[in-house]
Amino acid sequence: AIAWFITGFNPDNKLGSGGTDVGLRWALIIALPAVAEIVQIIYGLSRARGQEVQSLLAGAPLVHLPSVGLFLLVYWAWLQPAAESGLEAGESWWRLLLWVLLVGGLWALCAWFFHLGGRSRRLGLSNLSTWLGGQPGALGDPRYVRLFDDATLFNAPTETQPTLDKRYYPSDRRPILRLWWEGPGELWVRSRRDHLEFGFAANPPANTIQRVLAPLGPMTLADFATYLGRAIREAANPGPFGGFTNKLKAEKHADVDWDYVLPAGLLFAAFGDDRDTVAAAQAANDAFQKLPVAQASAFVLHHIPRAHSSGRFGLAGPVDLRTDTGPVDGAGNIAALVAPNQVQGNAATRFWTFFRPGDRIRTKALATNETRVVTRVISDQLLELNRPFTAAVVAGTNYERLPDDRENDLNGPGSLSPGIDDFTLIGAGVDDFEAMLMPGDVLRITGGGTRGVEERTVVAVVTVRTLTIDRPLLKVLDRAGTTPPARYVRVGRRTLAGLAAVPTSSTDLFAGRSLLDHAADFAALLCLGGTTQMLIGNAERTPTGAPMIDRAG
Structure with a gap:
């Protein structure tokens, strides 16, 4: 101008x-x-x-x-x-x-x-999760990826030895079986996804529920329908070897096109999978449904939604998620301590299947109950803890497993101050390290003002409010007393091993911690695989002296 x-x-x-x-x-x-x-x-x-x-x-x-x-x-x-x-x-x-x-x-x-x-530090990309996800961090938050392994795939009945390109992803929720009851009384059913539960009342006593597992070996829907009819005994003849009179009728649903061999594992949709709210789904999942007495009005069982057939994977491979929402009483009881940081169970305990590292164990019916974190399951009768129980835990003590969400970040209830040396930290306020931390946990420690954030790994829980870390803190705390107490977060497994949808800063671009990075790697592999198909004439040659391999093998 x-x-x-x-x-x-x-x-x-x-x-x-x-x-x-x-x-x-x-x-x-x-x-x-x-x-x-x-x-x-x-x-x-x-x-x-x-x-x-x-x-x-x-x-x-x-x-x-x-x-x-x-x-x-x-x-x-x-x-x-x-x-x-x-x-x-x-x-x-x-x-x-x-x-x-x-x-x-x-x-x-x-x-x-x-x-x-x-x-932002990176034009547009740092705000991409907000623009596309509707809330800050929606695409940048680490999460586990749902993937299908070969055990969840199926193939056409005509394929006896199918190659990978002849196998198919699991289907979504769809009708697969029709059930009705022709025996005396009423029969009720409830789906637990990997098995079916049958009872002779709307709320049957736990010791009267009959359970039928989903197929663990090669079996078609028609085979399973035949097996199901022979697996339920009548209420009038509950003996261990009587009452299997084939009164439960089952048949393949008319909408089933291929009666293929069923994958092992989760098979049946829960009754609340089609509900719109969590509360409604939970109520429907826990309720038994009455089976009709006529084939024309048969009850329809559905295939599990596709998402439930997938497994969750992180940077380190498959992830086994704990889904407990409340305390669970343990079988047997705890005996006297046998070694530092260990606790002994009696003959009735089943620690292998009940606990895993990171779970919390709490005593019951003591004057002052104690809580510890399980660091290792040694056997069905022996556990290793982050800290030993006190002498009050004597033989015959009852116990329970407490839920502890170690997948997500957990804000520390108090703060951290310097200890007697550079590797020791002391908790202030209501911190209870014995019930919260274990060796290997990562702490994200935030200093006041401009002192930034540092991450350290817990080496040992010394007392209820004392712990040691792997490296001294550089900025957020100092033993001279010139820094205020620092806040801390126990970093969850999902943050450590999860994958973000997109990188959130320029420093994350090639770190391999986002789905976009892995998609780019996969695209590069596809391009490299197709490179030889683009060569013409004598351009496709092997180096001098290299062995020649026929393409046909």
């Missing part, structure tokens, strides 16, 4: 019309800046050497394109009509002044917009 004014403004000179200064003005306002910016882009890209930030800066002049288009649009819409209509000079200058203010304001607004978009 300044170049336009320098060459002189004349209302009689129309845009693109003749005149001694029109060509000069076009060269100054369009051609010369365009050439300069093209040179700048080429020079910047040549020196960027593949660095993302430098490449973005080199391409920054491209943002001028919408500005130039806006400039010309406003000129043709506002100023050019004044020149063509032959208005008085005063009115033309008045229009020119308003045009300058309008264009200047739009340019300022455009600059302000780019300023807001550039506040």
Whole structure:
């Protein structure tokens, strides 16, 4: 615009019309800046050497394109009509002044917009999760990935030895079996996904429930329907070897096209899988459904939703999630301590299947119950803990397993202060390290003010409010007493081993901690695999001396 004014403004000179200064003005306002910016882009890209930030800066002049288009649009819409209509000079200058203010304001607004978009360290990508997910961090939060392994795939009945390309992903929720009861009394059914439960009342006593597991070996739906009819005994003859009179009727649903061999594991949809709320789903899952007495009105069992057939995977491989929502009483009782940090169970305990590292164990019916974290399951009768129980835990003590969400981050209830040396930290307030931490836990420690964040690994839980870490803290705390107590978070497994959908900063781009990174790696492998198919003539050659391998094997 300044170049336009320098060459002189004349209302009689129309845009693109003749005149001694029109060509000069076009060269100054369009051609010369365009050439300069093209040179700048080429020079910047040549020196960027593949660095993302430098490449973005080199391409920054491209943002001028919408500005130039806006400039010309406003000129043709506002100023050019004044020149063509032959208005008085005063009115033309008045229009020119308003045009300058309008264009200047739009340019300022455009600059302000780019300023807001550039506040993050990485243009656009750091805000992608907010834009696409609807909430901050929706795509940047680590999570486990649902994948299907070969045990969940199925094949057509005609394929006796199918290759991978002849196998199919599990189906979604669909009708698979029809059930009805022709025996005396009423029969009720409930799905537990990996097995079916049958009882002779809407709320049958636990010791009267009959359970039928989903197929563990090769079996079709027709085979399972036949087996199911022979697996339930009548209430009038509950003996261990009597009452199997085939009164439970089962048949394959008419909508089943292929009666293929069923994959092992979860098979039956829970009765609440089609509900819209968690509360409604839980209520339907726990309720028994009465079986009709006629084939025409048979009860329909559905295949499990596809998501339940998948497994969760993190950076370290498959993940086994604990889904407990409340305390669970343990079988047997705890005997006297047999070694430091160990506890002995009696003959009735089944620690192998009841506990796993990270679970919490709490005593029951003592004057003061104690809670510890299980660090290792040694046998069905022996556990290793983060801290030993006190002498109050004598032979015959009852116990329970407490739920502990170690998948998600857990905010520490108190704060941390320096200990007697650089490797010791002391908890303040209501901290109970014996019931919360175990060796190997990662703590994210946040200092006050500008002291930043540091992560350290727990080496040992010394007392209820004392622990040791693997490395001294550099900034967030010091033993001189010049720093305030620091807040801390126990980092969850999902944060450590999960995958974000997209990288959230330029430092995460090639760290391999996002699905986008793995997708890019997979795409690169596909491209490398297809490279040889693009070669022609004698270009596809092996190095001199390399062995030749026939493509057919």
